[in-house]
Amino acid sequence: MDSVFFNLTLIDGSGRDPIADAVIAIRGEKVHYAGLASGWRDAGGNFIQVDLHGGYVLPGLIDAHVHLSGSGEADSQFYAPTGQMALKILSNAQKNLAAGITTVRDLGGWSELEFDVRRSIQRGDFAGPRMCLAGRFISITEAGADYYAGMYRVADGVDEVRKAVREQVKHGADVIKMGVTGAVLVESGAPGVTHFNSDEIQALVDEAKKFGKPVAMHAHGIDGIRKAVEAGVTTLEHGTYLYRDPGVIRLMAQRGVFLVPTLKVGWDIILAEKSNVPDWIMQKNKDSQGDAAKSLKMAYEAGVPIAMGSDVGTPLNYHGENALEVYWMEQAGLSKMDALVAATGNAAKALGWDSWLGTLEAGKVADLIAHERNPLEDLRSLADKESLRLVMKDGEVVANHAGSVLPKEVLAKQVLMIR
Ligand SMILES: [Zn+2]
Numbered sequence: 403m404d405s406v407f408f409n410l411t412l413i414d415g416s417g418r419d420p421i422a423d424a425v426i427a428i429r430g431e432k433v434h435y436a437g438l439a440s441g442w443r444d445a446g447g448n449f450i451q452v453d454l455h456g457g458y459v460l461p462g463l464i465d466a467h468v469h470l471s472g473s474g475e476a477d478s479q480f481y482a483p484t485g486q487m488a489l490k491i492l493s494n495a496q497k498n499l500a501a502g503i504t505t506v507r508d509l510g511g512w513s514e515l516e517f518d519v520r521r522s523i524q525r526g527d528f529a530g531p532r533m534c535l536a537g538r539f540i541s542i543t544e545a546g547a548d549y550y551a552g553m554y555r556v557a558d559g560v561d562e563v564r565k566a567v568r569e570q571v572k573h574g575a576d577v578i579k580m581g582v583t584g585a586v587l588v589e590s591g592a593p594g595v596t597h598f599n600s601d602e603i604q605a606l607v608d609e610a611k612k613f614g615k616p617v618a619m620h621a622h623g624i625d626g627i628r629k630a631v632e633a634g635v636t637t638l639e640h641g642t643y644l645y646r647d648p649g650v651i652r653l654m655a656q657r658g659v660f661l662v663p664t665l666k667v668g669w670d671i672i673l674a675e676k677s678n679v680p681d682w683i684m685q686k687n688k689d690s691q692g693d694a695a696k697s698l699k700m701a702y703e704a705g706v707p708i709a710m711g712s713d714v715g716t717p718l719n720y721h722g723e724n725a726l727e728v729y730w731m732e733q734a735g736l737s738k739m740d741a742l743v744a745a746t747g748n749a750a751k752a753l754g755w756d757s758w759l760g761t762l763e764a765g766k767v768a769d770l771i772a773h774e775r776n777p778l779e780d781l782r783s784l785a786d787k788e789s790l791r792l793v794m795k796d797g798e799v800v801a802n803h804a805g806s807v808l809p810k811e812v813l814a815k816q817v818l819m820i821r
Contacts, residue, residue, distance in 0.1 A: 403450060403798075403811040403812060404427070404428060404429045404430070404434070404447060404448060404449045404450065405427070405428045405449055405450040405451075405452055405797075405809075405811070405812045406425060406426070406427040406428070406435075406442070406444065406449040406450070406451055406452070407425065407426045407427075407428075407452045407454050407459065407772070408425045408439060408451065408452070408453060408454065409423075409453050409454050409455055409456055409457075410424055410425075410426070410454040410456070410457050410458065410459045410772070411423075411424060411456075411457070411458050411459070411776070412424035412426060412436060412437070412459050412762065413458060413459070413460045413742065413777070413778070414436060414460075414461070414761050414762040414763060415460060415461035415742070415743060415746030415747040415760055415761040415762060416743070416747050416761045416763070417739055417740070417743045417747065420458075420778065421437060421438060423438065423439045423440075424436070424437060424438060424439060424459070425437070425438070425439045425441075425442040426459055426762060426770070427442065427444075427447075427449060428768045428794070428797045429447075429797075430797055431767060431768060431796040431797040432764075432765060432766065432767060432768055432797065433762055433763060433764055433765065433766050433767070433768050434764060435764055436762045436763055436764060450809050450811045450812055452808060452809065452812060454772055454791070457772045457773060457774055457791055458772065458773045458774075458775070458776050458777060459762070459770055459771070459772050459773075460742070460746065460762070460770065460771055460773070460777065461504075461746040461747070461760055461761055461762050461769060461770055461771075462502060462503070462504025462505065462769035462770055462771055462793065462794070462795060463502050463503045463504065463505075463710070463724070463725055463728075463745045463746065463749075463771065463784070464503070464504070464505040464506075464507075464709075464710070464745060464746060464749035464750055464753070464759070464760060465498065465503050465505070465506050465507065465710060465711060465712050465714065465724045465727075465745070465749070466507045466637065466660075466662050466709040466710060466711040466749045466752050466753065467507060467509050467618075467639055467662050467664055467711025467712065467713050468498070468506045468507065468508055468509070468711075468712065468713070468714045468715060468721070468724070469508065469509070469510050469511075469553075469713070469714065469715030469716065470490075470491040470494045470495055470506070470508050470511065470516055470519070470533075470715065470721075471487060471490065471491055471494075471510070471511055471512035471515075471516070471552070471553065471715065472494075472714075472715025472716060473490060473494060473715065473720070473721070474714070474715065474716070474717060474718050474719050474720040474721075475717065476677055476678035476679045476680070476717050476718065477678070477679070477680055477683075477717070478549075478587045478683065478716060478717050479549075480512065480550065480552070480553070480715070481551065481552070484513065484515070487512050487513070487515050487552070488515045488518060488519060491511070491512065491515055491516050491519045492519050492522070492523075492528060492530065494714075494715065494721040495519060495523065495530045495531055495533065495721075496528070496529060496530055496818055497720075497721035497722040498531045498714075498721055498722065498724065499529060499530055499531045499793060499795070499800060499801055499818060500722065500793065500801040500818040500819070500820050500821075501721075501722040501723070501724065501725065501785065501787070501790070501820075502725065502771035502784070502790050502793050502801075503531055503722075503724050503725070504531050504532060504769040504770075504771070504793065504794075504795045505531055505532040505533075505534065505749075505750075505753075505755075505759065505769065506531050506532070506533055506534070507533075507534040507535075507536070507576075507577065507618075507711070507753055508533060508534070508535050508536060509536045509539070509577075509579045509618050509620075509639065509711075510536065510538065510539040510550070510553045510554075510579060511535060511536070511537055511538065511553065512552040512553055513552045514537060514538075514573050516533070516535055516537075517535060517537070517573050517574050519533075520533045520535060520574075526815065528816065529800050529801075529814065529816040529817070529818050531795070532759075532769070532795065534576045534577060534753050534755070535574065535575055535576055535577070536570065536575055536576070536577045536578060536579035536618060537555075537569070537570035537573050537574075537575040537579075538553060538554060538555035538566075538569075538570060538579075539553050539554050539555065539579050539580075539581055539620070540554075540555050540557050540563065540566045540567070540570075540578065540579060540580045540581065540606065541554045541555070541556055541557070541580075541581045541597065542556065542557070542558055542581075542597045542598055543556050543558055544556075544584070544588070544590075544591070544597065545588055545589065545590045545591065546581070546585055546588035546591060549588055549589070550588075555569065555570070557602075559602065560601055560602055560605040563598075563602045563605045563606045563609070564605055564606075564609045566606075567606055567609040567610055567613070567615075568609070571613045571615065575615065576615065576753075577615055577616050577617070577618050577636075577753070578606065578609075578610040578615050578616070578617050578618070579617075579618045579619075579620065579639075580598065580603070580606050580617065580618075580619055580620065580630075581597060581598075581620040581621075582596065582597060582598050582603060582619050582620065582621045582626040582627075582629065582630050583595060583596055583597055583620070583621045583622050583623040583625075583626035583627075584597065584622065584623070585620070585622075586622070586683075586686045586687060586690060587683060587686075587716060587717070589680075589682050593622035593623060593642060593643075593686070593690060594622060594623035594624075594643060595623060595626075596623060596625045596626040596629065597626070598626075598629075600629050600633070603629050603630060603633045604633045606633075607633045607634045607635060611634070616636035616637070616753075616754055617634075617635045617636050617637075618635070618636065618637045618639055618662075619635040619637070619638055619639060620639045620640060621638055621639065621640060621641065622640050622641075622642040622643055622690070623642075623643055624643045624644065624646040624647050624650065627641060627643070627644055627647075627650055628647060628650050631650055631653055631654055631657070631659055632653070634657075635659060636659065636660065636752070636754070637659070637660040637661075637662050637709065637752050638654065638659055638660065638661050638662065639662050639664065639711065640662075640663065640664050640694065641661050641662075641663060641694070641697050641698075641701070642690050642693050642694045642697060643693055643697065644661070644697035644700070644701060645693065645696045645697040645700050648700070648704070651700055651701050651704045651706060652704060654701065654704075654706045655701075655704050655705040655706045658707055659706070659707075660706075660707045660708065660709045660748070660751070660752040661697075661698065661701045661706050661707070661708050661709075662708075662709050662710070662711035662752065663694060663695075663697070663698040663708070663711070663731065663734070664694075664711050664712065664713040664727070665691075665694055665695060665698070665727060665730040665731065665733075665734060666712045666713065666714075666719055666723075666724075666726050666727040666730050667687075667712070667713045667716045667717070667718075667719045668687045668690065668691040668694060669691070669730055670717070670718040670719045671683060671684060671687045671717055671718055671719075672684070672687055672688055672691060674718050677718060679717050679718065683717055695733075695734040695735075698731065698734045698735065698736075699734050699735035702734075702735055702736055702740070703735070707748055707751065707752070708731065708736065708740070708744045708748060709744055709745075709748050709749040709751070709752035710727050710728055710731065710741075710744045710745035710748075710749055711727065712724040712725075712726070712727040722785075723785050724785070725745070725781075725784035725785040726782065726784075726785045727745075728741045728742060728744070728745050728781050728784055729741070729781040729782045729784070729785075731744060732781050738777075738778050738781055739778065741781060742777065742778070742781070742784075745784075746760050746761065747760045747761045748760075767796060767797075768794055768795075768796065768797040769794060769795050769796065770793075770794045771790060771792070771793050771794070772790075772791040772792050773789045773790055773791065774788075774789045774790075774791055775789040787803075787820050787821055790803065790820050791803050791805075791806050791820075792806060792808065792820075793818075793820070795814075798812065798813065798814035799812050799813050799814060799817060800814045800816070800817060800818060801817065801818040801819070801820050802817050802818075802819070802820060803819075803820045804819060804820075804821070
């Protein structure tokens with residue numbers, strides 16, 4: 403149903419200044435008009451009118467790094483029996499949508515169940531976010547593969563790496579995820595240590611490119627980061643020790659390699675002193691959090707494109723609280739507007755979906771959120787369910803606040819409650 407939202411301030415996700423007294427018109431699944439109210443002409447259209455009472459409208463947020471198979475378990479143990487895991491993935495996906503995260507990029511699923519969940523959402527069986535999926539996390543032989551059975555695909559050597567990529571593509575992956583260094587959330591993992599050799603990294607990137615798939619590279623240590631950037635990855639996940647080589651930062655800026663810093667998880671763990679988080683997880687986060695923030699600041703100042711990724715699903719990092727990552731990026735040095743763009747226009751670019759997603763402009767997909775409070779005054783309000791009024795995906799309202807009454811024509815078949 404075509405609709406027009408008025409009496410609102412538009413923040414379109416491109417980085418342009420907000421437009422007060424704006425109108426946004428939706429025709430089918432697409433944005434038909436977004437701009438000044440004075441420029442809007444309803445040329446005989448049949449638009450349902452919705453008054454937003456001075457609210458703030460933004461593109462639906464895009465989280466470029468989530469794990470739908472995790473629910474924030476303190477010890478990072480995601481395991482559940484198959485049926486329960488599929489429902490856990492669906493439930494977590496819906497928590498994202500109801501929080502205004504209309505698109506998630508999952509960088510490590512579980513036994514391919516996330517592809518089934520996506521099919522069910524696409525068929526319209528369930529409400530859920532747009533999902534960009536990596537399938538399994540491709541790793542060398544290491545302890546993480548036992549800790550995250552279901553998430554990892556172990557591959558040693560060039561031939562195995564190529565085969566692992568082909569498997570993810572076969573299952574329907576949109577992006578290939580590789581772990582080029584050790585992990586923080588694996589007990590014996592040394593985040594600084596390089597795992598894959600250069601020939602394996604290059605083989606993965608080349609194989610992914612052959613199928614037109616971007617590569618998301620998990621990397622903390624600078625040697626692994628350097629090898630990944632030189633091999634041609636699309637996004638660098640975490641990038642904790644990036645600050646150690648300004649030359650690599652320059653190369654990322656030149657090549658347009660995105661940094662997805664994932665700061666929220668570290669803060670959630672560090673700020674929860676009396677939690678059930680094991681000591682080894684607490685200590686490793688305390689050791690690396692300052693470095694991660696420093697690396698983000700240097701990359702940002704050097705012009706490296708930044709995309710928002712919360713790593714939700716990891717310990718105490720809950721689905722639905724994703725948008726706090728935007729605030730943490732600001733705390734590390736981004737301007738408020740640039741932090742917001744990292745979660746909208748820039749995140750869409752990192753996914754390679756920016757020709758049709760991520761900003762509110764005529765012709766793009768109508769994924770949007772409306773907030774009561776101005777997020778540019780306090781970015782934490784982006785994660786405040788009291789401020790979030792409604793969530794639209796594909797031109798239909800898919801999540802609504804208890805307090806807001808909307809014409810039923812603009813509502814999707816299934817509407818989640820924002821709470
Ligand atoms: Zn992750």
